[in-house]
Amino acid sequence: xxxxxxxxxxxxxxxxxxxxxxxxxxxxxxxxxxxxxxxxxxxxxxxxxxxxxxxxxxxxxxxxxxxxxxxxxxxxxxxxxxxxxxxxxxxxxxxxxxxxxxxxxxxxxxxxxxxxxxxxxxxxxxxxxxxxxxxxxxxx
Numbered sequence: 109x110x111x112x113x114x115x116x117x118x119x120x121x122x123x124x125x126x127x128x129x130x131x132x133x134x135x136x137x138x139x140x141x142x143x144x145x146x147x148x149x150x151x152x153x154x155x156x157x158x159x160x161x162x163x164x165x166x167x168x169x170x171x172x173x174x175x176x177x178x179x180x181x182x183x184x185x186x187x188x189x190x191x192x193x194x195x196x197x198x199x200x201x202x203x204x205x206x207x208x209x210x211x212x213x214x215x216x217x218x219x220x221x222x223x224x225x226x227x228x229x230x231x232x233x234x235x236x237x238x239x240x241x242x243x244x245x246x247x248x
Contacts, residue, residue, distance in 0.1 A: 120172040127174065127222055134218035135210065142207060144177075149204035150219035151178045153197050154235075160184045162238045169227040194242030213246070220247045 128143040137143060151170075155163045155178060163184070167175050191200070202212045224232050224247065236244050 116172070123171040124173045127171065127226060130225065131218055131222050134221060135215065137210075142210075145205050145207070146210070146215045147174070147219055147222070148177050148180075149201045150216050152181070152204055153200040153216075154220075154239075155179075155182060156187055156189050156200070157192065157197065157240075157243060158235070158238050159188055162235060163187065165231060166227070166235060169231050192240040192243070194245065197243045197246070216246050 125140075128140050128147065131143040131147055132138065132140065135143065135146065151174070155166070158166065163182075167178055170178055191197070198212045198216060201216050205212070205215060223235075232247075236247055239247075
């Protein structure tokens with residue numbers, strides 16, 4: 109492996125830790141595994157409700173490591189899902205993040221805040237416009 113390849117891996121790990129630590133701070137948690145599971149759950153719920161092109165544009169803004177688990181289990185042929193309400197979105201998050209010690213809406217809002225901090229404002233606006241009002245309201 110070349111030094112530049114190692115630097116690329118080290119960089120994505122470092123950036124992913126920044127995102128996870130940011131999320132931990134917002135959730136008041138202490139365990140990066142919880143932050144990882146929360147980030148993954150919300151990203152999957154978001155991804156599955158976006159048109160395929162918008163889901164791909166979001167992926168391009170994610171750190172390489174986060175992009176990997178964002179696409180885990182993705183089947184674009186049946187996307188976006190018809191489930192478009194806030195309760196359906198939060199149910200999807202809860203299924204993937206069953207930790208009852210966290211309010212699922214708080215988790216979703218925290219992840220969306222992290223996204224809003226780390227991706228471009230133009231992409232955030234594009235994503236908001238692609239989502240139904242109920243889900244979009246989680247971003248505010």
